[in-house]
Amino acid sequence: MKPLFLVGYMGCGKSTLGRKLARRLGVDFIDTDALVEEREGASVADVFRYEGEERFREAERRVLDEVIAGASFAVVSTGGGLPTWRDNMPCMNAVGHTVYLRRSPEQIARRLSPYGRRKRPRLQGLDDEQLVAFMRGDMAAREPFYAQASLVVDCDPMSDDELVEHIVQTFSDRG
Template sequence: MPLSALDPKKSKVFLVGMPGCGKSTVGKVLAQQLGYVFLDLDTLVEEQEGLTVPQVFEQHGQAYFREAEARALRQAATRPEQIVLATGGGAPCFCGNMDFMVATGTTVYLRLSPQELVDRLTPLDLQARPLLRDKSPLQLHQYLADTLSQRELFYRRASCGVEAGRASISAVAREIARYITGASTQLSE
């Protein structure tokens, strides 16, 4: 019997957390472990808009991007397949997206400290993310710490949370998969 027949909310899994916490990387492994389809919200926005995320920001601004992101999120949630969706770092904080994800599926918060995030983000990552671009290491750390403190109000509403930096990608994905399938009732807090 498919998992969604047991609990429809478990057929849509939304990964939330800061840029660089591993949502896309863990999400691909998790989707494979569960037999779900992996989707990346930034990619869906790019397909919907016909522009890259930086181009959407540059041409239309952040407010427009957040609305486009909300449309793409809701469209993805209507797909008939079981999905694991890696959201953008700010997606839960705008347009009622966190309320929508909590009501629609299982939300998982991948936690990392600001320093762990700085250590993980490569120069290529920074250039691909408009809100992180052109910051010195000190400015980046401060920005991530400030942003995390604001966003955690939303992230902590997730169904569960996992420390994303203390284990391998596959171990983190396995821990989440056990939670999704009911083999575990609690993720690491």
């Protein structure tokens, strides 16, 4: 079976849903941000802040290449910007299934804990109104990349358990 890549905006639930989905399917869970941190010996926020976005995106791509080379059936949570860089999205589509977890900026803002905001460099220092406005613009720029996913799921009206079952059912129906 092919890897299942979860894509979507930061804070949309890729890691949380990925863990649940992997448990449900009885497969490994891989978080590209965690692998970047392990390989770089620093947090995503620190790599981004001190070495720059370009360096971070290169580290992300190395991790993606590593995951693709393994090509085992696993659920892979990707960083929010990973699908938007170079040919990452076509690469994931070529070797696995991609699922875009689409959420509204308002729902993501409600889901983010204070820690969740602090650990994401691009969200630091924004109040609720600024956060939603920033996300709305940023999400619009990323939408063309995310929309290339083999499955687009509107997450707002569903619980995590419903989302997991929807994803499992969709891919089992597709064979």
